[in-house]
Amino acid sequence: MYVAFSASLLASGSGTIGPFNTQTNLVFRYVFSNIGNAYNPNTGFFIAPVRGAYHFEFHVYGPGDPSHASGAVLFKNRERVCIAYEHQSSGGVKSSNGATLLLEVGDVVFLRLWENSKIHDNSNHHSTFSGHLLFTM
Incomplete structure (x- = not known):
């Protein structure tokens, strides 16, 4: 079985999401690839179709x-896995992170915007979320 996806935040145009006073789910709407259709660009959820080891990475621009950082958190179901976070007062800022996870069928992986932070994207696709099945188990 082949499972892989890659998507950027905005379907078109340029814009910034946030800040919000609570963590907010991110939906990556511009899909570069979605082999196996396990990623849903309407919800932002990746749902594991088979038990296996999956690798995910995300880049946050x-x-x-001066008042708001840029950050996102990778979740597996309701469990926080890791965060990409950066704060500087001017210019642009980009952070990234990733993890390899053992997923059961139906496990959900998604990103949330860190509270009181911002994320930006445009036609250059700076903010992305990707994942793929390494092997079944």
Whole structure:
């Protein structure tokens, strides 16, 4: 079985999401590839179709802002796995992270915007979320 996806935040145009006073689910709407259709660009959820080891990575771009950082958290079901976070007062800022996870059929992996932070994207696709099945188990 082949499972892989890659998507950027905005379907078109340019824009910034956030800040919000609570963590907010991110939906990556511009799909580069979605082999196996396990990623849903309407919900932002990747749902594991088979038990196996999967690798995920995400890149978060934000406008420099003295009051708000740029950050996102990778979740497996309701469990926080890791965060990409960066803060600088001007210019642009980009952070990234990733993890290899053992998933059972139906496990859900998604990103949330870190509270009080921003994420930006445009036609250059700075903010992305990708994942793929390494092997079944």
